[in-house]
Amino acid sequence: MTLALRDCTFAYRRRRPTLRNFSYELPQGLTILLGPNGAGKSTLLRLAASVTHPQSGSVTLDSFSSRDKEFRHHVAWMPQNITPMPSLTCREYVAYVGWLKGMTRSEAWREARRALARVELTEKSDVRSSQLSGGQLRRVGVASALVHQARVLLLDEPTAGMDPRQRRIFRDILTSLTDEVQVLLSTHDVGDLAEEADHVTVLSDGKILHSGTTPSFLGLAPRGTAPGRTAEGAYMSLLHHDG
Numbered sequence: 001m002t003l004a005l006r007d008c009t010f011a012y013r014r015r016r017p018t019l020r021n022f023s024y025e026l027p028q029g030l031t032i033l034l035g036p037n038g039a040g041k042s043t044l045l046r047l048a049a050s051v052t053h054p055q056s057g058s059v060t061l062d063s064f065s066s067r068d069k070e071f072r073h074h075v076a077w078m079p080q081n082i083t084p085m086p087s088l089t090c091r092e093y094v095a096y097v098g099w100l101k102g103m104t105r106s107e108a109w110r111e112a113r114r115a116l117a118r119v120e121l122t123e124k125s126d127v128r129s130s131q132l133s134g135g136q137l138r139r140v141g142v143a144s145a146l147v148h149q150a151r152v153l154l155l156d157e158p159t160a161g162m163d164p165r166q167r168r169i170f171r172d173i174l175t176s177l178t179d180e181v182q183v184l185l186s187t188h189d190v191g192d193l194a195e196e197a198d199h200v201t202v203l204s205d206g207k208i209l210h211s212g213t214t215p216s217f218l219g220l221a222p223r224g225t226a227p228g229r230t231a232e233g234a235y236m237s238l239l240h241h242d243g
């Protein structure tokens with residue numbers, strides 16, 4: 001399936017447009033979305049998720065417009081901050097999201113178990129979501145995205161604040177998912193996921209500075225960049241050339 005933004009202009013109320021005549025086609029596999037604070041990453045993810053709509057232009061998934069109900073069945077979004085629902089266990093939480101997405105109660109309950117297994121949280125199924133760590137709660141967020149078998153996952157800074165072990169688990173989960181789903185993930189950890197990603201998109205001031213395969217991105221690092229700092233070198237070089 002192809003998720004595409006075409007000629008989109010979007011402005012928050014009474015502000016200059018955050019995105020202007022913006023076009024983007026999400027590549028297959030895992031794409032990481034980089035960019036400085038305020039670049040427009042969350043705005044792009046929100047438009048792609050149909051959480052909000054552009055004032056002009058279109059957002060489509062194959063033949064579905066982001067204004068169609070079906071669109072949301074195929075596209076899942078995880079915001080930067082996930083609010084736990086204190087009275088619900090993890091399985092209830094994930095099943096509830098499935099039910100909101102139109103599944104029957106029994107289907108949602110069954111699929112919640114499968115989705116929690118995918119994010120390696122089976123043992124937390126009966127634990128209240130309010131008792132999880134921030135990293136575990138984000139994995140519940142991913143399970144909620146997987147419960148209705150979305151084809152596209154849009155994740156806004158899912159690894160922020162995770163310790164190295166949680167981050168490792170999360171990276172492994174993501175790479176295991178990309179056979180079935182396309183993932184677009186925003187992050188400030190430039191080096192963290194670059195090597196696992198298939199594609200890298202860099203946004204600055206609402207414009208795409210670079211979008212291409214990971215090797216093409218890493219190839220932008222200046223000569224002599226220290227080993228292990230290639231992704232950071234490539235990113236800094238792009239921003240430097242942008243002024």
Ligand SMILES: Nc1ncnc2c1ncn2[C@@H]1O[C@H](COP(=O)(O)OP(=O)(O)OP(=O)(O)O)[C@@H](O)[C@H]1O
Nearest residue numbers: 012013015018035036037038039040041042043044
């Ligand atoms: N609700 C809002 N109302 C008004 N302006 C907003 C709102 N949300 C974002 N903006 C503005 O839109 C621009 C893009 O913000 P956005 O959150 O998309 O950037 P970002 O790349 O995700 O930033 P960060 O890395 O800090 O999360 C910024 O100038 C921001 O101030």
